[in-house]
Amino acid sequence: MAEQDWYIIDNVNELDSPALAFYPDHIADNINKLKASIDSVSRLRPHVKTHKSAEVTLLMMDAGITKFKCATIAEAEMLGACGAADVLLAYQPVGPKVKRYISLVKVFPLTRFSCLVDNEDSLNELSQAAVASGLEINLFLDLNIGMNRTGILPDEKALALYEKMSAFKGMNAVGLHAYDGHIHDVSLSQRRGKWLVGWNAINSLKESIVVKGLPAPIIVGGGTPTYPFYAEQADVECSPGTFVLWDSGYQCSFEEQKYAIAAVLVTRVISLLNETKICLDLGHKAVAAENELSKRVSFLNAPEAKIVSQSEEHLVLEMAKGQGFKVGDVLYGVPIHICPTVALYDRAATITGHKFTGEWSITSRNRKINI
Numbered sequence: 443m444a445e446q447d448w449y450i451i452d453n454v455n456e457l458d459s460p461a462l463a464f465y466p467d468h469i470a471d472n473i474n475k476l477k478a479s480i481d482s483v484s485r486l487r488p489h490v491k492t493h494k495s496a497e498v499t500l501l502m503m504d505a506g507i508t509k510f511k512c513a514t515i516a517e518a519e520m521l522g523a524c525g526a527a528d529v530l531l532a533y534q535p536v537g538p539k540v541k542r543y544i545s546l547v548k549v550f551p552l553t554r555f556s557c558l559v560d561n562e563d564s565l566n567e568l569s570q571a572a573v574a575s576g577l578e579i580n581l582f583l584d585l586n587i588g589m590n591r592t593g594i595l596p597d598e599k600a601l602a603l604y605e606k607m608s609a610f611k612g613m614n615a616v617g618l619h620a621y622d623g624h625i626h627d628v629s630l631s632q633r634r635g636k637w638l639v640g641w642n643a644i645n646s647l648k649e650s651i652v653v654k655g656l657p658a659p660i661i662v663g664g665g666t667p668t669y670p671f672y673a674e675q676a677d678v679e680c681s682p683g684t685f686v687l688w689d690s691g692y693q694c695s696f697e698e699q700k701y702a703i704a705a706v707l708v709t710r711v712i713s714l715l716n717e718t719k720i721c722l723d724l725g726h727k728a729v730a731a732e733n734e735l736s737k738r739v740s741f742l743n744a745p746e747a748k749i750v751s752q753s754e755e756h757l758v759l760e761m762a763k764g765q766g767f768k769v770g771d772v773l774y775g776v777p778i779h780i781c782p783t784v785a786l787y788d789r790a791a792t793i794t795g796h797k798f799t800g801e802w803s804i805t806s807r808n809r810k811i812n813i
Contacts, residue, residue, distance in 0.1 A: 449465070449703075449706050449742050451463065451772075451793055451796060451798055452796045452797055453797055454772050454798065456798055457708055457791055457798050459709050459723055459724075460709045460725075460728035460729075461708040461787075461791050462707060462786075462787040462789075462790045462791065463707070463708055463791045463793050464802060465703075465704045465705070465793050465794075466501070466794060467794065469687070469704045472686050472688065472701045472704055473502055473507075474505065475685075475700065476488070476682065476685055476686075477505060480673045481673075483507060484508070484509075485677075485680060486507050486509065487509040487510060487530065487662060487679040487680065487681045488502060488507060488682060489510075489513075489681050489682065490510055490806070491512065491683050491781055492684050492780060492781045492784065493804075494520070494805060496520055496523065496524050496803065497802040498802070499520065499524045499526065500524055508526070508528055509528040509529075509679065510526050510529050510530070511681040511683075512529065513532055514806065514809065515531070515542045515546060515809075515810070516805075516809055516810055516811050516813075517531075518531045518555065519546060519549075519811045519812065519813050520805045521553070522546065522549065523550070526553055527554065528553070528554045528556075529555050530557070530558075530619070530681075531543065531557040531558070532558060532584075532681075533557065534558045534564055535557055536567075540568060542813050543555075543557060543571075543579075544571050545813050547577055549813060554580065555580065556579075556580035557580075558581070558582050558584040558619055559584065559603075559607065560583070560584040560585075560593050560594045561594070562603060562606060565581075565606060565613070568581070569610040569613055571612075572611070572613065573612045577612060578612055578613070579612060579614065580616045581607050581613055581614065582616055582618060582619040582662060583604050583607060583615070585600065587621075587622055587639075587640030588636075588639070589622060589623050589624045591623075593619075593621075596620075596646065600647055601647060604618075604647075604651055605654060605656070616659065616660055617659035618648065618659045618661050619662045620661070622664055622665070623667075625640075625667055626695060628696075633668065637664075637671045641663075641675075644661060644663065648661065661677070661678045662680075663678055663679070663680065664681065664682070665682055665683060665684070666682040666685050666692060666699070667692075667695075669682040670698065684780060685701050686701075687780045687784070688701040688702060688703050688705075688780070689703070689705075689777050689778060689780035690739075690740050690776045691737070691779055705783075706774050706793075707724060707729060707774070707777060709724040709772070709775055710723055710771065710772055710773070711767050711771045711773070714769060717764075718760055718761055718763055719759065720758070720759050720765070721756055721758050722758075722773060723755060723756070725752060725753055725754045725755040725756050725757060726752060726753065728786060729777050729783050730778070730779045730782035730783040732782065733778060735749045735751070738752070739757075739775040739776065740778070741759075741773050741774060741775050741776075742776060743773060744759070744761065744765075747761050748761075784807070785807045787804055788803065789801045789802065789803050789804060790804060
C-alpha cells in the first residue's frame with residue numbers, strides 16, 4: 443500500500459461511523475519528535491487537553507515525560523490516576539472547584555499538583571481552603587500577555603500579588619504561567635516578533651521578583667504555535683498540546699513543525715443527493731463546528747470535496763461529476779481543530795498496521811470522573 447494511503451483501515455467494516463481513530467505509531471513518533479526538539483525532556487510539560495486519554499498520557503510517561511498541564515479537574519484526576527509526578531491545573535479554581543481541587547490533592551498524594559491564581563479574592567479563598575485542610579497549595583501566577591482571557595497584566599500589580607502568594611498561609615508561590623494562544627501567524631518571523639513582546643514582559647516580572655529577595659519563579663509558557671521560541675530559552679517549561687495528534691489547521695499554518703496527523707475521523711456516505719452532492723454521517727456532534735463550514739474538516743481520500751451544509755448528524759459535500767462514491771463508502775476526515783473534536787467522542791479506535799485493533803477511552807472528556 444502506498445505511503446499516501448497510511449490512513450486506510452483494511453477491516454473498516456468492523457468499525458461503525460462516525461468514529462474517531464487514533465494511530466498509535468504516529469502518536470509515538472510525534473512524542474519522539476517533541477523530545478528531539480528541546481535540550482531536556484525535563485522542560486516538557488505537555489497539555490493533555492488535546493487527547494484527554496490515559497493511554498496517550500502513559501505513552502508520554504514511557505518516553506520520560508513527567509510533567510503535565512491540564513485545564514479541568516477531570517483531566518487532572520486522569521493524570522493523577524496515571525501516576526504523573528507533576529501536574530499543573532492551568533485554571534483558577536472558583537466556587538465548587540476549590541473543594542474539588544482540595545480533594546484531588548488529597549486523593550493523589552504522590553502527584554505534585556499546582557493551580558493558577560490571578561486575583562487576591564481567589565488567593566484568599568484558596569488560602570482558607572488550604573489551611574482548613576492542612577495542606578499547602580502550589581500556585582502559579584497567571585499572566586495576561588495578550589490573550590485577554592484570564593490572567594493579570596505583568597506589571598507592578600502582578601508583582602504585588604506574587605508577593606502575597608508567597609506570604610499567605612497554606613500557599614507556595616511556584617512560578618509564572620503565560621499562555622499566548624492569540625499568536626498564530628503563519629509567518630514564523632511575525633510569530634516570533636509578537637511572542638517576543640510577551641516574553642520580555644515575563645522576564646521583566648521575573649527579575650522584579652528576584653530583586654524582592656524571592657526565589658526565581660518557574661516559567662510555564664506557550665502552546666504549540668510559540669513552542670519553538672520557548673524551547674530555545676533556558677529554564678522554561680513548554681506546554682504544547684496539539685502536537686501529539688496534529689490537525690490540518692496546524693499542519694497548514696505551522697509548517698516548521700513536522701508532526702504527523704495521528705487522528706482521523708471515519709465517516710460513511712449515507713445518501714446520494716444527485717450526481718455531485720453526497721451526504722455523510724459527520725454532523726456537528728462528530729467534528730468541531732466552531733469555525734465556518736469550509737474550516738471544519740478535510741478529506742484524505744476526497745481532497746477536492748467542498749462542504750455545502752452541516753447539521754447535527756449530517757454533512758453534505760459538493761464534489762465533481764463522476765465522483766464515484768456510493769452509499770456505504772468510507773471517507774477519512776482530518777479535523778481543522780482536533781482538540782474539541784476529540785472531546786465529542788467517548789473512545790477512539792486504535793489503528794495499527796492498517797487494522798482496527800482496539801479502543802482507547804477518552805477518559806477525561808467528562809467534566810467529572812470521580813472527584
